[in-house]
Amino acid sequence: MVKNKIVATVAALAILLIALLINICYGGSTVGLKDVIDVFIGNPVKDSTMIIVKEVRLPRAITGLMVGATLAASGTLIKAVMRNPLADSGLLGIQSGSALVAIFIILVAPNLYSYLPVGAFIGGIITYLILIVLAVKDGKIQSLRLVLAGVAISAFMGSMIGLITIYNSDELESAISWLNGSFVGIGGYDAKLLTIYGVIALIVSLFLIPKCNLLLLDDSTIENLGENVSLVRFIVATVAVFLSAVSVAFVGIVGFVGLVIPHVGKLIIGQNHKWLLPFSTLLGSIFVLLSDGIQKLVFSPMEIPVGIVISFAGAPFFLYLLRKEV
């Protein structure tokens, strides 16, 4: 844990800014930093540069920023609710539940497209409720049951998603890319929707900081302090599910961000959610932006869905944490 939390947070902000600039500068063709600055302050630049920066790179960078932020915040909240370091919307199948409804809207009912996050949220919350019913024994959530139920639900939702995609196989390619967590084809409209829903959800999550801190105590103590534990849990979980649904709706399933980042955040800044939640949110953005940036630098001109890059980097790191922490 670091001594000075303010310095750590400011440093994270600075790195985030650098990661954003890397993502805007690099890609199929490189745009100089000066040109990027010119675009933003309104100085005249070449039309092609303008289009690349404003219509391709910026929406994509914003997408990475929001996806990382919402998934990391979601992971932080869900770990608080479950009191389980393994809890994460991806691992528990909540993302799959969201993805099922989202892919149904994309492929079968595209007229509902602007309600995509809402649909993904409904899918996620239903999955969450099923999960709780399966994981509770003797009035308590059992960690082992929770994780195993999550694995089973993920597999089941995955099969349903497979079924829907096969029946709509003319769009198979885009669906597969989406399912692996891809930023390709994210346009200005998507980035705007993602930002609106994401920012609202993130602001709401900040109001839950005291509740998350309460959940560090045991149930009886929380009750003694005049709180309804079940209600507190449900509220925090609902926001966590919504946060992950926002991300899933636009870029598909992206694992490991919610699983790993809050861990790292905790190691750096401690368990108090007053610091942990905002800090993890920043770290999540940095992680996703750097993953996408590295992907572009290494594999260009080929596109690898960022979800694959994240899993590639995240899984070994998670195993390392597993050896060290659990």
Place this chain on the structure above:
Amino acid sequence: MIEVKNLSVSFNSKAVLNNLSIEIKKGSFTAIIGPNGCGKSTLVKAVAGLISTDSGVIIVDGKLRNKYKRKEFARKVAFLMQFGTSCDGVTARDLVEYGRNPYRRLFKRQTKEDEEIIEWAIEKTHLREFENRMLNKLSGGERQRAFLAMAIAQQTEVLILDEPTNHLDIKYQYETLNLVKKLNQESNITVICILHDINQALRYSDNIIVMKEGRIVTNGATETCVTKELMQDVYEIKCDVIKRRGVCCIDVF
């Protein structure tokens, strides 16, 4: 202040408390004693609302227990549990701050008054030297004091303690009980305290509830209640009840 009428509690259809009634006066210091498994903890947990009851009513300050809003009750009654669990990532000071939760309003930050009460609670329980240390790095006794500080930061009229001297060094046992007694006398806080040590119960309480097998054996003023016959009956020990420096105590043979 607290009235319990015909209370019955059972776990897995096994009766733990059997049609039990007590009355606790405002401003009194009531000790609950009895052998292990007699239902002491169950009784106080029922009053605190942590377990469901089969039948009977609990009235706190003229109002039915289940008519209270949660936070309203937490401003009336604080409950210090027997086992303060260690919580990952919580400092002693954080724990004391949680004590102000019943006064917290949505979207409101900590007030100056909260701050003063937290400082006072830390001072009173001698937490100062380790207020910023993690709970799971503290000894059992230090942790117990941190939980006591949280309970007193709730600023309630009633303080219920379930074996508060457990895990404590003898110095802190008496310091804790002296502090509780002081709160009882100076701030007129009603104290209900489960104690394992009969001599501590005799020394600090003015009322005593003696329990055995889910029933109340006797209940009344401490000085008159505790006799050697009672001790023989409840604890199966032979002893004298003697007075030393004006305080009752038992002297086991």
